[in-house]
Amino acid sequence: MNWATRASIHIDRAACAWLIRRYIDADAHFVFVSDPADLPADATAFDMRGVDLGHHEGDCTFETILRRNDLADPVLWRIAEIIHEADLDDERYDAPEAPGLDVILRGLSMTRTDDEILVLTGPVFDGLYEFYRRSLLLGREPA
Amino acid sequence: MNTDDAPSVWPLASADQPDGPVPGEWVLLSYRMPREPSTPRIAIWRKLKRLGVAQLGDGLVALPADARTREQLDWIAEEITEAAGTAGVWLARPATLRQERQLATELAAGRAAEYAAVLAEATAALALRGTARTAAVRKLRAQLRRVRRRDYFPPPERATATAAVADLTADEHPTDQEMA
Numbered sequence: 483m484n485w486a487t488r489a490s491i492h493i494d495r496a497a498c499a500w501l502i503r504r505y506i507d508a509d510a511h512f513v514f515v516s517d518p519a520d521l522p523a524d525a526t527a528f529d530m531r532g533v534d535l536g537h538h539e540g541d542c543t544f545e546t547i548l549r550r551n552d553l554a555d556p557v558l559w560r561i562a563e564i565i566h567e568a569d570l571d572d573e574r575y576d577a578p579e580a581p582g583l584d585v586i587l588r589g590l591s592m593t594r595t596d597d598e599i600l601v602l603t604g605p606v607f608d609g610l611y612e613f614y615r616r617s618l619l620l621g622r623e624p625a
Numbered sequence: 626m627n628t629d630d631a632p633s634v635w636p637l638a639s640a641d642q643p644d645g646p647v648p649g650e651w652v653l654l655s656y657r658m659p660r661e662p663s664t665p666r667i668a669i670w671r672k673l674k675r676l677g678v679a680q681l682g683d684g685l686v687a688l689p690a691d692a693r694t695r696e697q698l699d700w701i702a703e704e705i706t707e708a709a710g711t712a713g714v715w716l717a718r719p720a721t722l723r724q725e726r727q728l729a730t731e732l733a734a735g736r737a738a739e740y741a742a743v744l745a746e747a748t749a750a751l752a753l754r755g756t757a758r759t760a761a762v763r764k765l766r767a768q769l770r771r772v773r774r775r776d777y778f779p780p781p782e783r784a785t786a787t788a789a790v791a792d793l794t795a796d797e798h799p800t801d802q803e804m805a
Contacts, residue, residue: 490692537700538707540668570700571774572675581770591692 483507486525489514491596493587494569495529497544497561499600500607502528505558506551514596542569560614561607648718648725652690653681654698658710665708672701677735677775679728687728689777690716733778740782743768747789758793765790 485502487495491514503510513525521527528535529543538546544565548558567573567580568587586606590599616624654673658666676697678686688694695714702712719725743765750761769790776783 492692492696531699531703537703540704572672 483509484511484513484522484525486513486515486521486527487529488518489516489596490591491599492569492591493584494542494544494565496587496599496603497565497607498528498535498547500604501544501547501553501558503604504607505553506547512597512600540572540574542566544569557611557615557618560618561610564610646722648720648722650690651687651717651719651725651728652695652698653685653687653715653717654678654702654712655685655715656702656705656710656712657684658705658708665704665710669701669705669708672704675771675775676701677732677777679732687717689729729778733780736772736776736778737780737782739772740780740786743772743786744782744789747786747793750793762790762793765793 485499485507487498491499499510499512513522515521518527518530518532521530526535527533528547530536535546535550536543541549542562542565545562547553548562563575564577564579564583567575567577568584571580571584587599587603590602594602613624656669658669660666673686676688676694678688681687688698695716698714702714705712719728746761746768747765750758750765753761769787772786773783
């Protein structure tokens with residue numbers, strides 16, 4: 483399936499792409515557009531104004547995608563809190579990891595293309611998932 | 626948007642900078658929201674305040690344009706639309722450097738007052754010891770981070786406030802170690 487989002491991706495779009503590929507569409511192909519008018523007709527748009535998979539009622543797009551797909555995995559929701567704070571910084575959640583992740587993605591956006599950022603951040607989100615999965619199971623920080 | 630100013634400002638600014646820099650790009654959000662319910666209106670107002678916008682008029686705010694500010698105002702526009710309001714996001718240049726400078730000065734003054742508040746609290750916290758001091762430092766660092774995030778034209782108070790918060794931990798190291 484084709485998925486489209488705004489070019490020059492940052493934390494929310496990078497995390498959404500990871501989420502889509504891992505949990506919704508293993509064969510997802512991503513297109514980055516600069517102008518919403520260039521959206522391919524066959525693509526599902528996300529993290530753009532005026533589309534369903536965007537920000538709604540204070541949620542960032544990552545949270546919206548979790549809700550729309552009934553993904554209730556608490557590990558994903560813990561990651562959602564970090565993405566939300568890195569993206570919106572509105573202190574809805576306590577996510578001290580957010581500012582760190584935010585600058586990493588901002589830096590990458592200066593040195594890499596959108597496709598490269600997806601390749602680089604995929605394993606980062608895999609690692610975050612494993613970290614929070616273990617800490618949830620253990621009830622404390624894993625080693 | 627003081628269009629009245631234009632005739633007097635124009636010649637002055639061009640005299641200052643005959644071939645100099647031109648005003649930068651700003652992102653503007655124009656919006657209207659229903660008076661009731663007031664909850665979404667207050668939520669939007671808080672978000673704009675948090676972003677440190679310059680209030681140009683009723684329902685018209687501005688920020689220096691960059692990828693982040695454009696995106697943030699885009700999403701706020703979306704939220705306003707969802708709350709039965711109307712909103713538009715615009716890219717604009719002040720017609721004169723002087724007008725841009727006024728805007729920047731106004732924003733810098735807003736941040737300067739916030740840094741001054743941090744400085745005052747940091748000075749008061751010098752009297753605290755142990756856990757009370759640690760808690761104050763944590764709170765002030767978060768406050769500083771919030772202000773820095775919306776500080777587009779750093780005033781001198783930024784360095785003073787940052788140094789004052791750093792000083793709170795400088796003479797506190799032995800206590801930190803005892804507690805660790």
